[in-house]
Amino acid sequence: MPEADPRRGGGAHAVSLPRTFFVAAGRNVWGDRLFQACLYAMVALFVAIVAGIVGALVVESLPAARHFGLSFVVGQDWDPVKESFGALPFIYGTIVSSLLGMAVAVPLGIGAAIYLAEIAPFPVRSPVGFLIELLAAVPSVVYGLWGIFVLAPFLRQWVQPALGSTLGWLPLFKGPPYGVGMLAAGLILSVMTVPFIATVGREVLLAVPNSQREAALALGSTRWETTWIAVLPYGRSGLIGAVLLGLGRALGETMAVTMVIGNRPEISVSLFAPGYTMASVLANEFTEATSDLYLSALVQIGLLLLVVTVLVNAFARLLVWTVGGAVKGIRE
Amino acid sequence: MSVATRRFVLNRVMGFLCGTAAALVILPLILVFAFLLYQGGSSINLEFFTHTPTPVGESGGGMANAIVGTLILIGLACGLGLPVGILGGLYVADSQDSHLPSVVRFLADVLNGVPSIVIGIFAYTLVVLPMKRFSALAGGVALGVIMIPIVLRTTEEIIRLVPASLREAGLALGLPKWKVTVRIVLASARAGITTGVMVAIARIAGETAPLLFTAFGNRFWHHGLDQPIAALALQIFAYAISPFDDWHRQAWAGALVLISIVFLVSLAARLATRDLQRQMR
Amino acid sequence: MADGLQVTELNAWFGERQVLMNVTLRVPSNAVTALIGPSGCGKSTFVRCINRMHEVVPGARSSGQVLLNGDDLYGPGVDPVMVRRRIGMVFQKPNPFPTMSVFDNVAAGLRLAGVRDKNLLYDVVERALRQAALWDEVKDDLYKSGSSLSGGQQQRLCIARAVAVQPEVLLMDEPCSALDPIATARIEELILDLKKDLTIVIVTHNMQQAARVSEWTGFFLLGELIEIGVTRDLFTHPREQKTEDYITGRFG
Numbered sequence A: 001m002p003e004a005d006p007r008r009g010g011g012a013h014a015v016s017l018p019r020t021f022f023v024a025a026g027r028n029v030w031g032d033r034l035f036q037a038c039l040y041a042m043v044a045l046f047v048a049i050v051a052g053i054v055g056a057l058v059v060e061s062l063p064a065a066r067h068f069g070l071s072f073v074v075g076q077d078w079d080p081v082k083e084s085f086g087a088l089p090f091i092y093g094t095i096v097s098s099l100l101g102m103a104v105a106v107p108l109g110i111g112a113a114i115y116l117a118e119i120a121p122f123p124v125r126s127p128v129g130f131l132i133e134l135l136a137a138v139p140s141v142v143y144g145l146w147g148i149f150v151l152a153p154f155l156r157q158w159v160q161p162a163l164g165s166t167l168g169w170l171p172l173f174k175g176p177p178y179g180v181g182m183l184a185a186g187l188i189l190s191v192m193t194v195p196f197i198a199t200v201g202r203e204v205l206l207a208v209p210n211s212q213r214e215a216a217l218a219l220g221s222t223r224w225e226t227t228w229i230a231v232l233p234y235g236r237s238g239l240i241g242a243v244l245l246g247l248g249r250a251l252g253e254t255m256a257v258t259m260v261i262g263n264r265p266e267i268s269v270s271l272f273a274p275g276y277t278m279a280s281v282l283a284n285e286f287t288e289a290t291s292d293l294y295l296s297a298l299v300q301i302g303l304l305l306l307v308v309t310v311l312v313n314a315f316a317r318l319l320v321w322t323v324g325g326a327v328k329g330i331r332e
Numbered sequence B: 001m002s003v004a005t006r007r008f009v010l011n012r013v014m015g016f017l018c019g020t021a022a023a024l025v026i027l028p029l030i031l032v033f034a035f036l037l038y039q040g041g042s043s044i045n046l047e048f049f050t051h052t053p054t055p056v057g058e059s060g061g062g063m064a065n066a067i068v069g070t071l072i073l074i075g076l077a078c079g080l081g082l083p084v085g086i087l088g089g090l091y092v093a094d095s096q097d098s099h100l101p102s103v104v105r106f107l108a109d110v111l112n113g114v115p116s117i118v119i120g121i122f123a124y125t126l127v128v129l130p131m132k133r134f135s136a137l138a139g140g141v142a143l144g145v146i147m148i149p150i151v152l153r154t155t156e157e158i159i160r161l162v163p164a165s166l167r168e169a170g171l172a173l174g175l176p177k178w179k180v181t182v183r184i185v186l187a188s189a190r191a192g193i194t195t196g197v198m199v200a201i202a203r204i205a206g207e208t209a210p211l212l213f214t215a216f217g218n219r220f221w222h223h224g225l226d227q228p229i230a231a232l233a234l235q236i237f238a239y240a241i242s243p244f245d246d247w248h249r250q251a252w253a254g255a256l257v258l259i260s261i262v263f264l265v266s267l268a269a270r271l272a273t274r275d276l277q278r279q280m281r
Numbered sequence C: 001m002a003d004g005l006q007v008t009e010l011n012a013w014f015g016e017r018q019v020l021m022n023v024t025l026r027v028p029s030n031a032v033t034a035l036i037g038p039s040g041c042g043k044s045t046f047v048r049c050i051n052r053m054h055e056v057v058p059g060a061r062s063s064g065q066v067l068l069n070g071d072d073l074y075g076p077g078v079d080p081v082m083v084r085r086r087i088g089m090v091f092q093k094p095n096p097f098p099t100m101s102v103f104d105n106v107a108a109g110l111r112l113a114g115v116r117d118k119n120l121l122y123d124v125v126e127r128a129l130r131q132a133a134l135w136d137e138v139k140d141d142l143y144k145s146g147s148s149l150s151g152g153q154q155q156r157l158c159i160a161r162a163v164a165v166q167p168e169v170l171l172m173d174e175p176c177s178a179l180d181p182i183a184t185a186r187i188e189e190l191i192l193d194l195k196k197d198l199t200i201v202i203v204t205h206n207m208q209q210a211a212r213v214s215e216w217t218g219f220f221l222l223g224e225l226i227e228i229g230v231t232r233d234l235f236t237h238p239r240e241q242k243t244e245d246y247i248t249g250r251f252g
Helices: A019-068 A090-118 A122-135 A140-167 A182-205 A210-218 A221-234 A234-252 A253-262 A277-289 A292-321 B003-043 B048-051 B064-094 B100-113 B115-133 B136-161 B164-172 B177-188 B191-205 B232-240 B245-280 C042-052 C080-086 C101-111 C118-131 C152-166 C180-193 C207-213 C231-236 C241-247
Strands: C005-014 C019-025 C032-036 C062-070 C088-089 C169-173 C199-203 C216-221 C224-229
Touching: A019 A140, A019 B064, A019 B115, A019 B136, A019 B177, A090 A122, A090 A182, A090 A221, A090 A234, A090 A277, A090 B003, A122 A182, A122 B003, A122 B245, A140 A182, A140 A253, A140 B003, A140 B232, A182 A234, A182 A253, A182 B003, A210 C152, A221 A234, A221 B003, A221 B136, A221 B164, A221 C101, A234 A292, A234 B100, A234 B115, A253 A277, A253 B232, A277 A292, A277 B115, A292 B003, A292 B100, A292 B115, B003 B100, B003 B245, B048 B245, B048 C169, B064 B100, B064 B136, B064 B177, B064 B191, B100 B136, B115 B136, B136 B191, B164 B177, B177 B191, B191 B245, B191 C207, C005 C042, C019 C042, C019 C062, C019 C216, C032 C042, C032 C207, C042 C062, C042 C169, C042 C180, C042 C199, C088 C152, C101 C118, C101 C152, C101 C180, C118 C180, C152 C169, C180 C199, C180 C207, C180 C224, C180 C231, C199 C207, C199 C224, C207 C231, C216 C231, C216 C241, C224 C231, C224 C241, C231 C241
Parallel strands: C019 C224, C032 C199, C032 C216, C088 C169, C169 C199
Antiparallel strands: C005 C019, C005 C062, C216 C224
């Protein structure tokens, strides 16, 4: 029984609602159906886009795949004029620059994650965490700009000569100091991936239940010992996931690397030598691809890049999602 | 050294090392920003914001067309990214279907990790090849695809936070389900979704790689969305690798403008998130 | 009066909120003292002040004196880490380290203290597991993960881990509340054994449990210690009206 409308100043008589109120309710089933249809349409579009990315890459790369077969992956010769395309220099460059970047970024990133999650005084945590997130927001081209005009000259003038004179007998440090090259690329990749490892690592460590820390503390452990025996083992798989996420980023990083790696499709052991990555050759040569085979070869490199980064990322997500689950859960 | 002292010293040393790691992580941020201010600060003037690039070798000129171009590309990207992202996120958060929501969530995470240049290739095959020219449209499609996973995941998280009691109140009032979702749930999630969109925009504003062979860049004002268009990040790249000092100067200035926009938007998003969290408690 | 725990005028705060008011009591050694009271009355906070775990929470602080066998636990220059070495703690939910085996869990405290001798470790671990009445059940599976045990076994594992370092006091914060009656009974049995070697303080919301295992019982309400005395006397002729009201179930 509808009550008196209080806006009308109260009267005890019942107000009857117009019939259209109840009839409209029935019509709204179509509203629901239409809305659901919109949702599903967008989902379908999304799935189509994802499938489209894979499909487009596969289709466009088929001519090159058919032409070169497996020799594409192991061939070292990248000659657009002769139409001979071997992608090994790029695969090598991508792997080496990424590994170099990770070698620096992993200890720094995990150390920073531990600092943020376990050690830093509480007022410091939020601002420092925010600064690290800002690092992740800096566009790649800006890092590249800094790399060309600050990092590379610095390497050329100070670091490479120093390394060359002290450790120059190692094949790693042979060659003229260009500044740009594999070393610069590796360093700039480490600068760019460290914030990801630190941020995700911090989340992983914060997710470790406090009861674990308390158990260690109650035994009389120092703060570092608590981190070492209770927090880090618990978050181990999540931390590995964070590192892999960083690796995924490093593999696909394009602009900053292109601007400092020297862009020479050669395989060299020396870190001083210029190199080339899969993403960089795409950036540099895609618009210059004169023939269909050239374009197809480039797209095939794109496909390789896609497959590798997707695999690394999927594996990383799996690990990050199961922090505490990879370790068998405590049965009640 | 006794065991107790060793443990004490180790505690201090490790604390120091981790703090040093954090400081080293932040150091590049300070270095980059300092250099941008130093190198680019002096080149920021009215001409920078109002003029287009001058011919090769002449000094002066600005990046007005690039700034406008970036704004246009962001607008186009939102045209694709917002509907798919928001409605997709709504679907994943609300749907009772058994498998599709988690598949969509997984695909969104995967898409998030795809290198942006690969997405550029996709936009190239989808838009540039059929149209037989580079265009703003192609650039917008590429950036839109990059936006989708970010918007989708943040929308999903925000919608999940909306308390069920709010929905029930709407249903109890006699509103149909779709109105409850649109009028009540989306409305209360509006702040959070806007924040997610801002984060996504900050990300695509700085993207260069996917635009290299879609939007392609333009030294002049574009003449239509089916034409190549300039973008701030593209222009910075082109100037940076050029041999002209004057262009290098402008690249620094452009980078300063770009990073300032990105930082401001990120900061705003961060503050909004903190307010939201306080509200939700 | 030099042995056992002597707590004098202990106050504790979480930020601005005071949760313990002027608590003074003595815990006799080699005996079991139970602390009862309704939820939120401060008994857990009290116990966490004894082994200086309370101050780990950001914004938490305390004042007052805690003497362990004459030593001032809050004295100037006293390292909380060393305090926690002398006082063990078992928590409400069993929290063994999931990445460590049974053996490593029990040995964790010893290894922290620098013990490396494998034979010594093994002997101490066996003794601790026997004290926790767990040895027979795990002696063939010492190297299996700590989380592969049942709830009751995990809690006994945590007890073994705590007693392995031979603390002077063992604090138990509602150790059986997450366990079934049979597991509870086994733990109550081993408490009666443990008190020969150490002083035990057990927080419990189960009055029958307090009556079963303890010699002394203290009743807390809203942050104050209302009454403390011989268990049998407290339950049969409590001195305070509030104690009687709680025991007879009029609240809490």
